[in-house]
Amino acid sequence: NAGVTQTPKFQVLKTGQSMTLQCAQDMNHNSMYWYRQDPGMGLRLIYYSASEGTTDKGEVPNGYNVSRLNKREFSLRLESAAPSQTSVYFCASRGPQGWGTEAFFGQGTRLTVV
């Protein structure tokens, strides 16, 4: 099993460009998450999806949109990239019971906005 797969692994964008980060999990998990990791800030939750068809904002949702395409896939879109969005992005999934279970993370996407 691949677990949680993110694409791309690296990306450089110019300010104002748009892009979509893809995430897929093959563990039949209900919940999926997008986090960003910045130096000294740990992992901060951008958006999450408790189940197929639902999405909710996390701690830092501004500048991002998400789509829960189906149970396997959860994408993160930057409509107009800004240098402040330079970060490492992690997708995670969790389930099926939710409480008392750990989340599994992808390998990350390193995004640089110039």
Place this chain on the structure above:
Amino acid sequence: DQQVKQNSPSLSVQEGRISILNCDYTNSMFDYFLWYKKYPAEGPTFLISISSIKDKNEDGRFTVFLNKSAKHLSLHIVPSQPGDSAVYFCAAQPGRYNFNKFYFGSGTKLNVKP
């Protein structure tokens, strides 16, 4: 304002000795806590967890202690090995009925010297 804090950005320990990583939280509603380990260029991987009904949980060389009155948890690694060198994140979940959100600390980089 961070609800989960890891006040030591780094820790250096000799191989074979004990490593103690600390984490403090502010939200008394948190009732499930996890530790993740992260190697460079990889996603975080789950290490060990503890629920608020316990004050200790062991898994091999890893033990997590929870002091609810002090809102403090710690991870003990005994004996420490060079392969334990990584960034360690603690995370907390705010309640059984809001389990979809995890809050992470900023991480502690552990260096185990041979």
